[in-house]
Amino acid sequence: MKRFATLSSITMPLDRANIDTDAIIPKQFLKSIKRSGFGPNLFDEWRYLDHGEVGMDNSKRPINPDFVLNNPKYKGAQILLTRRNFGCGSSREHAPWALEDFGFRAIIAPSFADIFYNNCFKNGILPIVLSSEIVDALFGYQGEIVINLEEQTVKTEENIYNFEVDAERKRRLINGLDDIGLTLQYEDQIRSFEAEYFKKYPWL
Amino acid sequence: MAQTLYDKLMGAHVVREQDGATLIYIDRQLIHEVTSPQAFEGLTMSGRKPWRNKANLAVPDHNVPTTERSNGVSSISDPISRLQVETLDKNCETFEINEIQMNDIRQGIVHVIGPEQGATLPGMTIVCGDSHTTTHGALGALAFGIGTSEVEHVLATGCLWQSKAKNLKIEVNGNLGKHISAKDIALYVIGEIGTAGATGYAIEFCGTAIENMSIEGRMTLCNMSIEAGAKVGMVAVDEKTIEYVKGRPFTPTGENWDLAVAYWETLHSDEGAHFDETILIDASLVKPQVTWGTSPEMVVDINGSTPDPEKEVDPVKAESIRNALNYIHLKPNTSMSSVAIDKVFIGSCTNSRIEDLRSAAAVAKGKKIANNVKLALVVPGSGLVKQQAEAEGLDQIFTDAGFEWREPGCSMCLAMNADRLEIGERCASTSNRNFEGRQGQGSFTHLVSPAIAAASAIAGHISGV
Numbered sequence: 001m002k003r004f005a006t007l008s009s010i011t012m013p014l015d016r017a018n019i020d021t022d023a024i025i026p027k028q029f030l031k032s033i034k035r036s037g038f039g040p041n042l043f044d045e046w047r048y049l050d051h052g053e054v055g056m057d058n059s060k061r062p063i064n065p066d067f068v069l070n071n072p073k074y075k076g077a078q079i080l081l082t083r084r085n086f087g088c089g090s091s092r093e094h095a096p097w098a099l100e101d102f103g104f105r106a107i108i109a110p111s112f113a114d115i116f117y118n119n120c121f122k123n124g125i126l127p128i129v130l131s132s133e134i135v136d137a138l139f140g141y142q143g144e145i146v147i148n149l150e151e152q153t154v155k156t157e158e159n160i161y162n163f164e165v166d167a168e169r170k171r172r173l174i175n176g177l178d179d180i181g182l183t184l185q186y187e188d189q190i191r192s193f194e195a196e197y198f199k200k201y202p203w204l
Numbered sequence: 205m206a207q208t209l210y211d212k213l214m215g216a217h218v219v220r221e222q223d224g225a226t227l228i229y230i231d232r233q234l235i236h237e238v239t240s241p242q243a244f245e246g247l248t249m250s251g252r253k254p255w256r257n258k259a260n261l262a263v264p265d266h267n268v269p270t271t272e273r274s275n276g277v278s279s280i281s282d283p284i285s286r287l288q289v290e291t292l293d294k295n296c297e298t299f300e301i302n303e304i305q306m307n308d309i310r311q312g313i314v315h316v317i318g319p320e321q322g323a324t325l326p327g328m329t330i331v332c333g334d335s336h337t338t339t340h341g342a343l344g345a346l347a348f349g350i351g352t353s354e355v356e357h358v359l360a361t362g363c364l365w366q367s368k369a370k371n372l373k374i375e376v377n378g379n380l381g382k383h384i385s386a387k388d389i390a391l392y393v394i395g396e397i398g399t400a401g402a403t404g405y406a407i408e409f410c411g412t413a414i415e416n417m418s419i420e421g422r423m424t425l426c427n428m429s430i431e432a433g434a435k436v437g438m439v440a441v442d443e444k445t446i447e448y449v450k451g452r453p454f455t456p457t458g459e460n461w462d463l464a465v466a467y468w469e470t471l472h473s474d475e476g477a478h479f480d481e482t483i484l485i486d487a488s489l490v491k492p493q494v495t496w497g498t499s500p501e502m503v504v505d506i507n508g509s510t511p512d513p514e515k516e517v518d519p520v521k522a523e524s525i526r527n528a529l530n531y532i533h534l535k536p537n538t539s540m541s542s543v544a545i546d547k548v549f550i551g552s553c554t555n556s557r558i559e560d561l562r563s564a565a566a567v568a569k570g571k572k573i574a575n576n577v578k579l580a581l582v583v584p585g586s587g588l589v590k591q592q593a594e595a596e597g598l599d600q601i602f603t604d605a606g607f608e609w610r611e612p613g614c615s616m617c618l619a620m621n622a623d624r625l626e627i628g629e630r631c632a633s634t635s636n637r638n639f640e641g642r643q644g645q646g647s648f649t650h651l652v653s654p655a656i657a658a659a660s661a662i663a664g665h666i667s668g669v
Contacts, residue, residue: 190255197229
């Protein structure tokens, strides 16, 4: 997994609440058996004017000029700024895969849906919860933002905002640690738990 | 100390705790074709094997056709969908995982077949790469959806890292009115608390209306918990739970059954257990529900109307209402019962069990679908549900009324297979999500109960029974 230390970038302002994972990556792209290549279809139904299908040449599709992802002003933004309950709905990890593939490394919102929030950490994306008031202020801010995970801060030219993140998730993201490898360090502990467990619940 | 059901279930599975994260043991992983290929690929690339094969049960459901498919996987006309189902078959063979294949009579939607097969048991921790895994909480299990990285993690280690959720009690008391179902309660609750209302919480549903509710109704309710943002939705074990579980293929027998029942009977919140939040619902006030917008929280009584964004004081909410009405092509203050529909979908992990089909058939019996309804689909949740329905003659009632009677699968809930809405089509659907494009790009979904879906098919517009 990619490490996350600091990130300096402008933000992509996506001013909508309750954006669901069906909107982030529509279902037809879930038929892929791969983990990569979802970026061109991120927000497909909002981003293009035609109906997207797997295998299309996305560079030839008509784009929706009113959608913020297509605004040249925000090109190269690695931070997505959005509203409450981002990532609700389906558990599809294709959503963070698409965001990461497009180039986002951090998302700032007043709240996230639980499964999506969790999935971000598995893919080197830092989801940051800031209050609605701060998010409002950031929507009005045009410059570059600096995110520092170690310090747990988001800095603009004028302000520094602190954010919360679980210690264990932070450690893994900063060090780019592989969850499975870490868990298997405790293999003996899992085995001994299991032995006791099946004695107690023999029907399982 | 008095414990909640959630606390008990978490407590029984703790392998290790560190820095606020808890490693819990997973009893059952359900697997389907959409969210598993990358997990199996990860295992292959790292040379790992499943920790405990017996913990896993796989079934293809999202991509399977609901039309004639006696030729097996080759009946799937879309080559990309076909490859995904073939990949599941191949992975299950390679990793020696128990799979119910597409043409097996037991095949169906993963959240229907888990309980049906007894693969879902009270007290279990159950995960699946699918958000509607909350369904299984109806049997007093701790069940939740996970992403593909976690599917791989559970395959490789038998465990999962979790942080503890808070406890939310939703107590539903009183009697449900005629033709009011668990689906209406679910939508009503989501309308009250919003789609993020239970984020960070484990919901336990209780109260007299839940005690009186069938296990299948409880599944519908727990299924929709995720639409309120909850980690899990659960109901305590009672006699109905134990009666439901008894005699199913994966259910223990003999001495193990007795041991299991003795344990299962402890699976309820203790008297005086602490809940971080409690919500009280008077079931007698709940009317049939219908969604008007593009989020399950955008819901009204069936005799209600679409909202007026000009009357909303919160600017973010007003903008959401405007966006939703604009998308779904309805004006503010439109009476829902005046909204004409093009298609009807009865199915999904929310509402495709035998009781759902009985409820819809009771309404459709002896009637005909309206001329303006182009397609009314009934998609049973599993081959066994289909078989049962046919034994009861429900298929005949549906086909006589003009409905199509299909093979089991996820179908038009998310339209990954060929069952979908076309641009501009409007559907009364018993599924769980009315998001933009969910049932087909540019299509409009109104979530309802099976009885309301059937009544709407006959009326040609959103309609009560």
